Amino acid sequence: MRNGDPCVLVILGASGDLTHRKLIPAMYEMHQAGTLSKFSCILGVSRSKKTDEQWRTELAVWVQKQVKRFDASSWKEFSQRIYYEPGDAAIAEPYQRLGARITQLNSQHSCRGNVLFFMSVAPELYEPIVDQIGSAGLVTEGHRWCSLNQSERSWQRIIVEKPFGNNDASAASLNRSLGRVFDEEAIYRIDHYLGKEVVQSLLAFRFANSIFEPLWNNQYIDHVQITAAEVVGVGQRIAFYDATGAIRDMIQSHLMQVLAFVAMEPPTSFGADHIRSEKIKVIDALQLPDPNRLGDFGALGQYGASSDEKAYTELDGVKPGTTTETFAALRMEFVNWRWAGVPFFIRTGKRMAAKRTQIAIQFKPPAANLFQSVMPGHLSGNRMVIEIAPNEQFSLRFAAKRPGHMSISNVEMMMDYAKAFASEAVEAYGPLMIDAMRGDQCLYKHRLEVEGAWRAIMPFLDERSNGIRKGSQLNYAAGSWGPKAADDLLAREGRAWFNPM
Numbered sequence: 001m002r003n004g005d006p007c008v009l010v011i012l013g014a015s016g017d018l019t020h021r022k023l024i025p026a027m028y029e030m031h032q033a034g035t036l037s038k039f040s041c042i043l044g045v046s047r048s049k050k051t052d053e054q055w056r057t058e059l060a061v062w063v064q065k066q067v068k069r070f071d072a073s074s075w076k077e078f079s080q081r082i083y084y085e086p087g088d089a090a091i092a093e094p095y096q097r098l099g100a101r102i103t104q105l106n107s108q109h110s111c112r113g114n115v116l117f118f119m120s121v122a123p124e125l126y127e128p129i130v131d132q133i134g135s136a137g138l139v140t141e142g143h144r145w146c147s148l149n150q151s152e153r154s155w156q157r158i159i160v161e162k163p164f165g166n167n168d169a170s171a172a173s174l175n176r177s178l179g180r181v182f183d184e185e186a187i188y189r190i191d192h193y194l195g196k197e198v199v200q201s202l203l204a205f206r207f208a209n210s211i212f213e214p215l216w217n218n219q220y221i222d223h224v225q226i227t228a229a230e231v232v233g234v235g236q237r238i239a240f241y242d243a244t245g246a247i248r249d250m251i252q253s254h255l256m257q258v259l260a261f262v263a264m265e266p267p268t269s270f271g272a273d274h275i276r277s278e279k280i281k282v283i284d285a286l287q288l289p290d291p292n293r294l295g296d297f298g299a300l301g302q303y304g305a306s307s308d309e310k311a312y313t314e315l316d317g318v319k320p321g322t323t324t325e326t327f328a329a330l331r332m333e334f335v336n337w338r339w340a341g342v343p344f345f346i347r348t349g350k351r352m353a354a355k356r357t358q359i360a361i362q363f364k365p366p367a368a369n370l371f372q373s374v375m376p377g378h379l380s381g382n383r384m385v386i387e388i389a390p391n392e393q394f395s396l397r398f399a400a401k402r403p404g405h406m407s408i409s410n411v412e413m414m415m416d417y418a419k420a421f422a423s424e425a426v427e428a429y430g431p432l433m434i435d436a437m438r439g440d441q442c443l444y445k446h447r448l449e450v451e452g453a454w455r456a457i458m459p460f461l462d463e464r465s466n467g468i469r470k471g472s473q474l475n476y477a478a479g480s481w482g483p484k485a486a487d488d489l490l491a492r493e494g495r496a497w498f499n500p501m
């Protein structure tokens with residue numbers, strides 16, 4: 001893999017949780033791996049007043065905590081390339097200083113005029129900050145911005161964190177604001193799920209083998225389940241969560257991306273344009289639910305109390321009478337040649353029975369059961385489970401004859417990522433940020449993907465969803481697999497959730 005281009009990485013929101021726990025540890029790991037260009041540096045910006053040295057000391061504590069292979073000498077070398085500039089990035093005041101500091105660091109570290117902005121602030125600040133970056137003239141769209149090497153054009157790019165908007169209209173507005181300052185090729189809408197090895201390997205699995213793709217359609221697949229379950233509750237992020245809910249927090253962003261990888265057509269190549277246009281196309285083919293029958297397409301829930309934690313509705317900071325969902329199960333269908341008639345069930349929840357993120361592909365049973373005498377009724381179909389977390393595994397269930405007498409049992413064939421490749425996991429943000437430094441948008445979302453994903457879930461968020469956001473219908477026991485309504489969603493069609501043991 002090509003290393004990141006030289007650049008000044010400007011992190012807006014330098015003293016926040018994401019920067020401490022993920023971004024700086026990820027960049028340090030990339031420095032250790034040698035994929036971060038040695039002609040690059042980091043400039044942190046937030047309102048708190050501190051010096052370069054104070055920020056380095058603060059970060060050292062976090063990096064030691066987060067990175068298994070921390071070593072003092074490589075940290076010392078890396079930390080000398082980290083700088084800090086205090087300022088309110090949402091107003092014009094600090095931009096003259098900021099621009100001068102970027103220019104000076106660019107020259108000091110031979111960064112060739114390249115600047116990568118990382119928006120790690122609260123989402124309501126994205127638009128004001130982008131406006132200020134534009135007004136300050138920090139983006140010159142490929143023209144020389146500081147003259148270091150006349151033979152090369154510089155670039156300025158921006159990584160934008162989720163949540164990308166709060167609904168379809170605000171996402172479109174943010175896209176317009178970004179578009180006024182940056183070209184689409186310079187906008188990197190990040191989803192750290194796409195940095196996970198097993199999500200990416202789904203593409204290799206589908207398109208680097210010949211045996212799966214012929215079966216990957218409505219002739220052979222009965223339905224697909226995508227689950228992201230957490231054992232923990234909403235924790236400290238109560239106000240944020242109560243304004244957001246499970247659908248916005250997990251489904252609109254991460255799980256819609258997983259869905260697109262499972263369902264998209266083969267791209268012409270493993271290039272960003274080809275992959276993203278297939279994702280846009282498949283998201284566009286999602287059928288919107290009938291607003292009068294939302295109960296047939298979705299089930300929402302709120303977790304109850306347990307011995308060690310209050311019920312969601314009793315938490316301090318949750319609005320009285322809140323209908324914000326901590327669990328959501330949605331039934332989606334594509335109107336296209338490959339998938340017509342195949343339901344895709346997506347569910348996510350807090351305080352569930354197990355921590356698990358997985359995709360289960362349920363194949364149809366054999367057309368006829370030749371083994372009626374020993375196995376009456378229907379044979380169960382094959383099932384492929386792609387586990388994304390906590391383990392990274394592919395498993396395939398198939399029927400086999402038991403030794404001795406004639407009887408059929410289901411057995412599992414398993415590929416465990418850690419065993420097969422004996423590689424150490426790195427923070428998902430690292431390789432994604434290096435991709436942005438290389439100009440590779442393969443694992444970043446296009447404007448139309450984000451807007452399409454919002455369009456598909458809006459019926460479950462606006463007033464049309466009131467019917468499935470009512471009183472006791474919402475409750476589920478902490479430590480369970482969600483409300484009864486979620487089981488009913490599948491049971492109505494003679495299907496059932498695949499709940500891991």
Ligand SMILES: NC(=O)c1ccc[n+]([C@@H]2O[C@H](COP(=O)([O-])OP(=O)(O)OC[C@H]3O[C@@H](n4cnc5c(N)ncnc54)[C@H](OP(=O)(O)O)[C@@H]3O)[C@@H](O)[C@H]2O)c1
Nearest residue numbers: 013014015016017018046047048088089120121122123161
């Ligand atoms: N934390 C995560 O794991 C995570 C995961 C996915 C997405 N995200 C997203 O990433 C973003 C950051 O999240 P976070 O958890 O790091 O939030 P956070 O802990 O609240 O940090 C926000 C940062 O923004 C700075 N800030 C606030 N107003 C500012 C301004 N006007 N100008 C410059 N800096 C300003 C704050 O520092 P000062 O007060 O010193 O200015 C702080 O450094 C959010 O959009 C969040 O939704 C976070």
